[in-house]
Amino acid sequence: MKSFTIRTKSVEESRIVCRAGILRTTLVRALADYREVFFFSDRNVWELYGRKIGRAYRNSPVHIMPAGEAHKTPETLFKLLAAMAEAQLHRGACLVCLGGGVVGDVGGLAAALYMRGIDCIQIPTTLLAQVDSSVGGKTAVDFAGVKNLIGAFRQPRYVFADPTFFATLPPREVRCGLGEIVKHGALHAPLFDMLWENRGRLTDGDFLAAIVPENIAFKAEVVRQDADEKGLRKCLNLGHTTAHAFELTDGKLSHGEYVLVGMIFEAELAKKFAGGDAAYLDDLEDLCRIALGSVPALPPAREAARLARLDKKNAVSDEVVLTVPVRKGEYKLLSLGFDVYAAELERIQRALTEGGAAC
Ligand SMILES: NC(=O)c1ccc[n+]([C@@H]2O[C@H](COP(=O)([O-])OP(=O)(O)OC[C@H]3O[C@@H](n4cnc5c(N)ncnc54)[C@H](O)[C@@H]3O)[C@@H](O)[C@H]2O)c1
Ligand SMILES: [Zn+2]
Known part of the structure; x- marks a missing residue:
């Protein structure tokens, strides 16, 4: 296992942990700090990995977006925010984003906006999301035909990078x-x-x-x-x-x-x-x-x-x-x-x- 901490003058602390088997171990330990947990994923990823979420969290609310960049939109963002409001999440809640860069960017922005910011855990499932998009706190949706036009800088509380997700990744996503x-x-x-x-x-x-x-x-x-x-x-x-x-x-x-x-x-x-x-x-x-x-x-x-x-x-x-x-x-x-x-x-x-x- 390897772990890193990002601490800067202007951002809150963000811990990144790289290890296999993250869903059943590390995630469960991190979530023990929260009374309310909300999961966000896309259809492909949830179908593959949703049932692997630790037993204690299987009854937590979940919102699933359609997969792909075409859905990285304000509409998807507001549907997620509506689902979070419907679940009556409080400020102390944690949003867990399980997916590639699209899920991470939309979910990260929702976590930055909801009640002016709640904690977020990023579980990147693509190679690109693990090495790039989940690290650094950039969040966004596309708008008015411009990529990432609406967004915010906000560091996730944790990033959990698990190489076992690569087993199901299409070769093109690896490239x-x-x-x-x-x-x-x-x-x-x-x-x-x-x-x-x-x-x-x-x-x-x-x-x-x-x-x-x-x-x-x-x-x-x-x-x-x-x-x-x-x-x-x-x-x-x-x-x-x-x-x-x-x-x-x-x-x-x-x-x-x-x-x-x-x-x-x-x-x-x-x-x-x-x-x-x-x-x-x-x-x-x-x-x-x-x-x-x-x-x-x-x-x-x-x-x-x-x-x-x-x-x-x-x-x-x-x-x-x-x-x-x-x-x-x-x-x-x-x-x-x-x-x-x-x-x-x-x-x-x-x-x-x-x-x-x-x-
Ligand atoms: N925030 C940042 O700093 C930053 C940096 C780089 C890129 N990005 C953003 O990241 C996005 C691209 O991310 P991406 O390449 O991860 O695309 P993606 O999130 O669309 O995922 C690609 C496809 O792989 C599927 N998938 C994800 N994990 C899988 C798995 N383990 N097994 C099988 N299928 C899986 C998804 O459902 C999707 O169909 C872009 O929107 C880009 O703007 C953000
Ligand atoms: Zn790039």
Whole structure:
């Protein structure tokens, strides 16, 4: 078992525990502190794991949302809040979110809003949710066609990460989590070495169980230093500007797959514009290709660049700002004019296609 504590100046304490068999042991002990407990999950996850909730809590109220990003909406959030009100939860209650990043984001926001905030326990069941979304206290729903437009920062009381959930995870969801894992590797040299040495078994259950705590420890440290995303935490955007550009254009791959693609493109940009170490960046690109498995088809890069330009988050005047990998464990902020960025994305896409590689 491994555990971490995030304590910052501005947020309440959040404890993260990684171990197998969490539902019957650790969760039951943590819930002993609460007189009222409310469970929130999605249909897929509840069908697989609902009956495994400890005997003492089987009669607690439960609210189940339909699975998937399409339901990460204010409507789902308010249905959950209504169910919590109907159950007459008090301020001392605990909301337990069992599911992937969607359940965690919606449930985390409901816990932040209900009576101005009640305790929340996150039990992430996807690889992405364990290494990324459950750690750090960002909660949100999508609104007005914009992802995560309505949200709040609020740390969960506990995060319980259990690798046995991966046994039922579709391969695509594993690849999705690998996107954020390789991104962490690009920011943290010891993690990169672990990934590189084990590149032949990236999807192996034992390897994932071993690498999850390393990822959580890394993200927890970044959050501890910058919980409100004023500075350091922005490093977690590595690869994401280009990832979002492709994601907005066709949305056929999962977010993590776009992150892997985004890192390949941004590693190429780093070689040309940020003085990046070419040998290391080649290895990083290889790691991304291995994690992607088969070669994904992408929409035209120029269209993606056009959408990146419309994304206000990326734009400072007429430039796109990227967090790019440069050397092992090092990143840089790179600003490129939009025209240069668009032309470069096209050039890289052409080169990758001609080389028979990804994209
Ligand atoms: N809050 C943050 O800091 C943060 C960070 C990254 C991503 N996110 C958010 O996370 C969301 C994506 O999360 P996700 O990738 O976990 O997607 P998800 O929650 O939609 O889960 C993916 C699918 O896997 C199913 N599933 C979950 N656990 C399973 C299991 N153990 N076995 C079988 N099926 C299972 C779900 O029902 C769903 O169909 C996005 O909305 C994204 O914005 C948030
Ligand atoms: Zn991401």
